[in-house]
Amino acid sequence: MNKLPLLFTGILIVFGTAWLGLVAYPVSNLGHLQPLDDEDTAGYFPPSVSGLAVAGQKVYASAGCVYCHTQQVRLDPTSTDIAKKLGVRQTVPRDYIREKTAFLGKRRIGQDLSNVGTRFKEANALHQYLYEPATVTPWGKMPSYRYLYKLTKIVSQPSADAIQGLKGPHAPPAGYEVIPTEDAKALVAYLLSLNKNYPLPESPEPTAK
Amino acid sequence: MNQPSHSSHHEDTEVRTLSNEARAAIDASTRGPVILFLGSSIFWLVIGTFLKLLADWQLTIPTLLDCTALFTYGRIEPAQNNILLYGWASTAAFGAGLWVTARLSRVPLLHKKLLTSAGIIWNLGVLLGTVGILIGDGNSIPGLDFPGYASPILLIAYVLIASWIIITLRQRQPGALFASQWFIFAGFLSFPWLYATANILLVWHPVQASAQGPIASWFLENITNLWLAPVAIGTGFYVVPKLVSRPISSPSLSVLGFWTLILFGSWTGIGSLMGGPVPAWMMGAGVAASIMAIIPVLSIAINLHLTLRGKYSAMSWSPALRFTVFGLYGFFFSGVLATLFALPSFNAVIQFSDVVAGASLLSLYGFVSMTFFGAIYYIVPRLIDAEWPCVKLIRWHFWFALSGLVLSVSALFLGGLLQGFAQFDVASTFRSSIEFVSPFRFLAAISSVLLLLANLSFAFSFVLMLLKTGKSESGPALLNEPTENSLETLAV
Numbered sequence: 001m002n003k004l005p006l007l008f009t010g011i012l013i014v015f016g017t018a019w020l021g022l023v024a025y026p027v028s029n030l031g032h033l034q035p036l037d038d039e040d041t042a043g044y045f046p047p048s049v050s051g052l053a054v055a056g057q058k059v060y061a062s063a064g065c066v067y068c069h070t071q072q073v074r075l076d077p078t079s080t081d082i083a084k085k086l087g088v089r090q091t092v093p094r095d096y097i098r099e100k101t102a103f104l105g106k107r108r109i110g111q112d113l114s115n116v117g118t119r120f121k122e123a124n125a126l127h128q129y130l131y132e133p134a135t136v137t138p139w140g141k142m143p144s145y146r147y148l149y150k151l152t153k154i155v156s157q158p159s160a161d162a163i164q165g166l167k168g169p170h171a172p173p174a175g176y177e178v179i180p181t182e183d184a185k186a187l188v189a190y191l192l193s194l195n196k197n198y199p200l201p202e203s204p205e206p207t208a209k
Numbered sequence: 210m211n212q213p214s215h216s217s218h219h220e221d222t223e224v225r226t227l228s229n230e231a232r233a234a235i236d237a238s239t240r241g242p243v244i245l246f247l248g249s250s251i252f253w254l255v256i257g258t259f260l261k262l263l264a265d266w267q268l269t270i271p272t273l274l275d276c277t278a279l280f281t282y283g284r285i286e287p288a289q290n291n292i293l294l295y296g297w298a299s300t301a302a303f304g305a306g307l308w309v310t311a312r313l314s315r316v317p318l319l320h321k322k323l324l325t326s327a328g329i330i331w332n333l334g335v336l337l338g339t340v341g342i343l344i345g346d347g348n349s350i351p352g353l354d355f356p357g358y359a360s361p362i363l364l365i366a367y368v369l370i371a372s373w374i375i376i377t378l379r380q381r382q383p384g385a386l387f388a389s390q391w392f393i394f395a396g397f398l399s400f401p402w403l404y405a406t407a408n409i410l411l412v413w414h415p416v417q418a419s420a421q422g423p424i425a426s427w428f429l430e431n432i433t434n435l436w437l438a439p440v441a442i443g444t445g446f447y448v449v450p451k452l453v454s455r456p457i458s459s460p461s462l463s464v465l466g467f468w469t470l471i472l473f474g475s476w477t478g479i480g481s482l483m484g485g486p487v488p489a490w491m492m493g494a495g496v497a498a499s500i501m502a503i504i505p506v507l508s509i510a511i512n513l514h515l516t517l518r519g520k521y522s523a524m525s526w527s528p529a530l531r532f533t534v535f536g537l538y539g540f541f542f543s544g545v546l547a548t549l550f551a552l553p554s555f556n557a558v559i560q561f562s563d564v565v566a567g568a569s570l571l572s573l574y575g576f577v578s579m580t581f582f583g584a585i586y587y588i589v590p591r592l593i594d595a596e597w598p599c600v601k602l603i604r605w606h607f608w609f610a611l612s613g614l615v616l617s618v619s620a621l622f623l624g625g626l627l628q629g630f631a632q633f634d635v636a637s638t639f640r641s642s643i644e645f646v647s648p649f650r651f652l653a654a655i656s657s658v659l660l661l662l663a664n665l666s667f668a669f670s671f672v673l674m675l676l677k678t679g680k681s682e683s684g685p686a687l688l689n690e691p692t693e694n695s696l697e698t699l700a701v
Contacts, residue, residue, distance in 0.1 A: 002385050004378055011395050018475030022427040023406055031420035062345035064283020070561055074484030079557045083635045093419035093486045102418040104485060106351055108561035108632060111639055139640050141268060143275040143282055
């Protein structure tokens, strides 16, 4: 331990094994996964997503959603994620190939979002939730994302884009409406695209107990 | 106070071959860059703790500053975390690592101007990265949030700074390498490897997202295990023997602790992805490594205890020793808990709860920060001709830091356990997991006020120190009257 080159080589080798296993291995073995054909519908799994949803990933990253929301349904039965209906099966590497960044998350301050697209049926409900979360879930800790929306005066006719059903303290006064920005539309398109209920052979649905 | 000749230092050779003049020449050469690094690290510490306070309160009061994008929780949280990682802990690691390396290598630093410029570039990189997160350019990869235009600046500055460590080590006076030097050397080698790999594969030219999980967790865990931890331990293993005038007790335990820390530490990150989208063998390897990581934790803690045996009383008067020893025992506690939390049945319960936040606070503040606080209390009086001016500020720093740390870590652990059980229990709703944890998050938010007060006292003390209000003739700033002669003389 008294010669610098020996110490250097030793550190390189020891640290290098972890690098090979945890960095080089995933890059070469998990970094080139392809979507799988679906014989029934002639589609692909995971299905491709719209350009707007891809743009929404950037908004998701920019707002830091990952600091409160995971996007992973863990293995059954060591975890209870599937029993708690976060998804019908465990998420596997192939589920993330449509993403630029894997937003796996480290804490569940808010709900897991792996399948949030199956819980919200249409864009307005999500817009309403992002604009005034406290009105929908008063017990929740999600901040409002009002900065993604514009309060505008109604000129002649209400806009088709305007969010319906707002009733919280920031609901628009009479004669005004709340219009989502492009970022808000992209974010909502992305969230609605999150749906991992399609089948993948490497992740069979656990059989009911 | 005893004379250096009475003390049986592990740096016997240093004492023998290094005159006071030579030591003064080395300290004079490190003064500029080291004060720059330590000073800017304390600046970032204050900014980071302030943003952490805001983020912690936002978890309790979600409407707090929710009117603008700039202050949304999803930006404040990564901003504080990255500031504390890169602005505070890493910058302090540069200062402490450079100083200890120059002292133990017994050579002055050369070409200081280039080193100082590298330090300024590093700080500009941290500033640019922070602004990037706040305006929405962050990557949302924990610990790697600085946007792709800021991280190359950090990497370039880093390579320049680390070169000085290597050059200084290569030019060292003939003689054995001390344990402190191995640890610091390993840390400075690991950082560029970690940071370049993670930035290339996740930010600059991202690989398919299916492969990103293991890489991101490898990076986040190792930025502590292989960069901050070795430098903090290396610094602690210099400061403690100096202050108790006794060499590190067991060289073989040092060797064991060193190699097992690199070996097992580098594999532990994957534990946070248990049950997630990674191959099963990786999870197995991660759990095994996390359990084996108890070996370096125990060997370093036992070695520290043997070195301190019978000398613990010095902690009551020496601020440097008090902070350093608390910090190194923080390493022990966070290491033991990390092993416990890695057990699969337990991990499934707490994996996504506030326990995770408590564990990372214990590691970053309880271990790394406390150790660097101790190092800074030790180093600065030796660099500038002054003593810490106000004992009361040091005392505030310590008690606010300790109480804030104990309160917030226990609150996050207890609240996180309840939250985790609600997250795990099939019959419990998600709402109940939030309701269980909320009162504990309030306690954690209160304790982050204590941490801010601690760090403000420290920063104020440092500013007074730079203004040289403490007279060196009055002797070192001691927290209590020493009861025995085990403090080294000032010249050392």
